[in-house]
Structures are given as C-alpha cells and as structure tokens.
Amino acid sequence: MTHQLDEYMEAEIQRLLTEHGAVAEQGITVQCRENLLVLGGEVESAERRDEICRQITANFPDVQVACDIGIVRAAAPTEVEEIS
C-alpha cells in the first residue's frame, strides 16, 4: 500500500510513536512537507532517536523521512534562579 502524506497518516504516526512499546514518546512532532515527513522534538538517547526513525521506515517504507530529533543535553546548570 502506498502511503499518502496526509492528516490520517500524521495521526497514525503520532499514535505509533506513543503506543509502540519500543518508542513510547509523546513529544515528537510530525510535519508533512510536499514529499517529505519531518520529525522534530528531543529524546533522552541516540538509541531512542534511531528507533523512532527505524519504526517509521519499517511501517511507512515509501515515505521519505527527515529526522530533526535532538538528544536533550544533561549538563549541570551554571545559574540559580531566585524565587520571590
């Protein structure tokens, strides 16, 4: 089956990324360009980012995917905010 880049596919992908046990991400954005699916957001590890791309490629083999998902930095802070 050929997949069309439309709202139904966008919803299907959003649910796949949340409900698939190997992914479980709710913070991934999905944007449909003319012939391209752009994934955004941030995850906790490179493995998780790669798994997201693998799942989408496996489930939607005819869709061209651009992965802009980043890994959240985990450095110590250098500033304190005073609450008043």
Place this chain on the structure above:
Amino acid sequence: MIRIAAVGDVHVDKDVLGRYRPALEQLPDVADALLIAGDLTRHGTVEEAQCMAQEFGGLDVPVVVVLGNHDHQSDQQAEVTDVLREAGLTVLEGDGVVLELNGHLLGVAGAKGFGGGFAGACASKFGEREMKDFVGTTEAIADRLGDALRSLECDALVALTHYAPVPETLVGEPLEIYPFLGSYLLGQAIDSAPTALALHGHAHHGSERGRTPGGVPVRNVAHPVIKQAYNVYQLLSEDAGAGLVRV
C-alpha cells in the same frame, strides 16, 4: 536560604544510565534537595524503576519525586514506588514531606495530577460515565494535593506535580491538547495554601515560567524545556532581589 534542584520527564531506562550522573554528583555543591516532577521511566516497569534508582539514588541530598503518566503505563506503579523508596527516594502521591535544610523547614506536597483543561475551556463532570470519571479523577487528586499543602508546617512550601496547574507553562504545545496536559483544579489547590513555588513537567514543548491566578510562581521543569540536568531555585533568600545569580 534554601536551594532546590528540579527536573522532570527524565524517562530513565538502560540507555540513559550514566547520562545524568556527572551533573548529579555536583548537586551537594549547588542545592539542598532534588525534586523530580514525574515521568521517571519510559513504560513504568520495575526494571526501569531500578535504572531510575541507580541513576538518581545514593545522592548526598534528599530526593523527592512524584510519578507521571509514563510511570503508570505498565500498571506497576505500586511496584515502581517500592523500588524507588527502597533506594531512598521519597515518593509523594497526595501527601507531603517536611525536610530540614540549612536550618529551615522545606515542605513539599506532591501528586501526579491529571488533565481536564483550564478556565474557559475545561472539562465538566457531565454526560457519559467515562467523562464524569475523567473529571472526578482530577478533582480527587487536586483535593488531596490541597489537603497536603495546607497540612504542612514549614518555612517554605513547594507543590510538585507532573501535570500542569496553569496554561502559561504550556505555551508552545498545541492548544488542542491542553486538556490532556493539566487542570486549573491543580492551580486552585496550590492557591489554597501559602505555596512559594509550584513545579511540574509533562509538557515537553511548553514554556518555563508562569504564575497561578493567586500569584504563585510556576516552573515547568520538563527536561526538554530546561535543557540541562536540573534547574536550581533559591527560596527564603535574605537578599530579596530577584533574578539569576551565579552558582
């Protein structure tokens, strides 16, 4: 003066082990306690809770957490809680704890919270049983959070939730999903007590700062929002000037 470190949505599993630890080892130098605003794990399994305990346990400061929706995914929240408590973490759900820090008493009341939305566009307890249950769940959680906040005797009071108590810290998220990200009922509970600071997570694309209708500062400390291992907030400052100061 009390300094508290805070983060949420750390989603720990095997692949995250060691990522936070270098920054956590510095905690005793910069903060008196660490508060974690839920979504400690990916799927809420015992194995992931053990990873969480390994990454965030054994620190030289007290660690207080609430669970998030991810920590309920496998229906093992009781077992997850047990693992975290065995590792020395304090897990709150509709209750509170008072910590003695730097000669001051810090009160923390915590609850996961739930959805329902905010004034002008909130869900009501009407119609189908499922809808009544949804709103009723949030009401019950907010009631327990309010009771816990009002019961604590301390010098500084902090509310810790996973879901958001105000819409301001959701800005950046699609408006359509606000009812799944928080509820005004949590804000109302926070405003029912002399709360100094409210911390939450859950909204990865949200904004960092807001205030409740009653004027309580709210901070969204979801990891993708703060983009560092934790933020540090200073309460009970002798010097009243607000703003950022160096660690």
